[in-house]
Amino acid sequence: MFATATRNFVEEVDHGGLLIPVSSLNDAINLLTVVVKRKRFWLWQKPKYLPTDFSLNDILTGDTSIKPGVVETDFIKFNGTYGDNIQGNLDANFVNSNVSLQGKDSSKLQSSFGSLKKEEVDVQKLLRDSKDRVLDMSHCLVQQTKEKHRQVFGIVKDRIVTTQPCSVIEEVQQGGQCGAGLSLCGPKRTKISLKENASLSKDSNVTMEIPMQTAIAYALIELEIKQDGHYELCLMSDTTGGFEVDGPARKGLFGVSEASASENNHLGEELERLSDHFQLLSALPATTRSSLLQQITKVMEDRGAVGSLQNVLDQMCLDKRPDLQDVSTTESQKQNIQAILDLLEQSGQVGSAQAATSVLTALHLLTSAMDEMTNDCLSALRMCCALTVLHTLELLVQCVSGKGEMPLSSAGLAALTDDVFEKTEHLFASSNVSLKRVEDTVKTEVKHQPGYLPLVLCIAVRGLASLAHCV
Structure with a gap:
């Protein structure tokens, strides 16, 4: 608070x-x-x-x-x-x-x-x-x-x-x-x-x-x-x-050397480098993915709870056992975080030798991106967590990291109604990415500003969409 x-x-x-x-x-x-x-x-x-x-x-x-x-x-x-x-x-x-x-x-x-x-x-x-x-x-x-x-x-x-x-x-x-x-x-x-x-x-x-x-x-x-x-x-x-x-x-x-701002034209390369994590999330059982998506969406309702979840996963990545009694958030959000940890434990992959590609690491990747978002961006993303909208956002992320445009007739863009487009446009704009409809084409353009907001948005969308696959 x-x-x-x-x-x-x-x-x-x-x-x-x-x-x-x-x-x-x-x-x-x-x-x-x-x-x-x-x-x-x-x-x-x-x-x-x-x-x-x-x-x-x-x-x-x-x-x-x-x-x-x-x-x-x-x-x-x-x-x-x-x-x-x-x-x-x-x-x-x-x-x-x-x-x-x-x-x-x-x-x-x-x-x-x-x-x-x-x-x-x-x-x-x-x-x-x-x-x-x-x-x-x-x-x-x-x-x-x-x-x-x-x-x-x-x-x-x-x-x-x-x-x-x-x-x-x-x-x-x-x-x-x-x-x-x-x-x-x-x-x-x-x-x-x-x-x-x-x-x-x-x-x-x-x-x-x-x-x-x-x-x-x-x-x-x-x-x-x-x-x-x-x-x-x-x-x-x-x-x-x-x-x-x-x-x-x-x-x-x-020491801690500040990384230079991410080159926007390297978005595709960065996402490809992280693709194993997204594939690992999408390969989870459908019931596990559905429950994870539901619980993460609840956590996204509270900016502080996102940070608390990220801190808990930080400790787990360092092989430390987190104590939720030390987490400063509401009891309701503690229950949501605990439910996520229970689902991770049920996945049977936490603590495995392949830590670099574990479910824990993949989920840590997703929550780290959400935690770096601005309040406006996180709120806008939460409003776009419907399954069909997440699939559409994933296509638009491919557009952002690829050629920068695609026809509106593309399979998967049917959910891009006027209301959804308005929400999506606001979401992308809050991450320094412009989204426009030009006749029968949707076009995206990354604004050249310091920071990692476009990359963070792409990672969060890819991660959430991975949990939404075939749910």
């Missing part, structure tokens, strides 16, 4: 910039706090930032502390409201019964941060004070970070803080009706039986009071660290830090 609110804030005020949203109220973000920046699994994933309990002074040698000059300025007054309304109907005919389902979900997240201020370190003074200073290379934090070559140090150079008590309010309304009889039973879940004309409803209203002087976003300066502990500040945004690597054969710095 708090993480979603801060992510919304950063996306609104500094999209594509240097600000990093604070993900937990437990994170003590002060100026000169040491933050570990960790490279993720996939090229397009943003780094993960892990605030530590140490400041720069804690890991320096010597008794003289660096006292940063601090400049405070008024930032902005921020109040935002974000909401979704979802309605759906399903009529199904079975051998001995007819089922009619109706559902309606609505959610609203209101972030009332009020007047915010910005605290900035005087970088010129920090440069002077850092001259000839040396890190304690025997410090446990330095040792543990250096051992993992995917991680580098950054220090907080500015932060955005609240100036008054404020609040984040989340309201959720869920309701559904069912005609005739239906039994719902998921793996290791409680069985639910709905009788004729039964209905379910659930409302929740959660208010989180946030005290003044709470950091909601921050920016870093990365450190380029030599073997002897001397360090330099990476002042340019395109300069990254790291630890100097031991040994004459590996000179230079090993």
